Amino acid sequence: MRRLLLSLCLPLGFGCAQMMSPSQTIDTKEPQLTRSERAVAAPQTNVSVYQSSQAVKNNTTFTAAPTRKNINHYVRGLMQDMAQNLQYVSDKTPLAVSSFIFLDDQYNTSSLLGNQIAESFMHELHTFGVPVVDFKTTDYIRVTPSGDFVFSRDYLELSQDQNFNYVLAGTLVNHQGGVLVNARIIGLASKAVVGSAQGFIPQSVVDALDSSNRTDGIMLKQASE
Secondary structure, three states: OHHHHHHHHHHHHHHHHHHOOHHHOOOOOOOOOOOOOOOOOOOOOOHHHOOOOOOOOOOOOOOOOOOOOOHHHHHHHHHHHHHHOOOOOOOOOOEEEOOOEEOOOOOOOOOHHHHHHHHHHHHHHHHHOOOEOOOOEEEEEEEEOOEEEEEOOOHHHOOOOOOOOEEEEEEEEEEOOEEEEEEEEEEOOOOOEEEEEEEEEEHHHHHOOOOOOEEOOEEOOOOOO
16 A cells, blocks of 8 residues: 555655756846836927927117218219210310219209219229319418318319319119119209219118218207308
8 A cells, every 4th residue: 555655645745846847947046137127208299399399589679780882882873873984084184073062952062972972983084084073172282280281162162173084973862771872963054964884882881981071970050150
């Protein structure tokens, strides 16, 4: 009987040992490694995370760069246009330049803009090869404590005999955004227009002229005696 019981127990013990896999065996001698995994959020699909739908307010103040063009630049363009239709005027024809006047103002009053346009035309004509007569030059130099002067606007101090037969003159008209310029060369004897040009000067260029008769931005005018 005892042999019979042993023969039955041996196969049962051997079968239980086979059912346990080697991977299930726990080795208590080796320490267990613990890993803490960080939770990673799912990627965002909303574009508002990267680009805001609200407009960004710009607090910076934009200041336009000062223009590099002045009156001389626009007068040079007028002179080039006039040279294309100029007649009877050559390097043998003396010419004078008068102040430009506003079309809707008195013809005996000019402005800083009109005088500067005339000064610029004198240079352009001389560069073009046309002899220019400066009739504001006196026959002497007037020496004063304030300086030495050869120019005058007093007709009594100027010579009555002037050697020129043509004069460059023109009118100005205030226009939206600037000033229209009408320039022409006229024969004194015939009153015929022998050359003409039209142009436009932006208001920013006109405003760049700084009058010497200003105090804190206020134009000073001399009272008539």
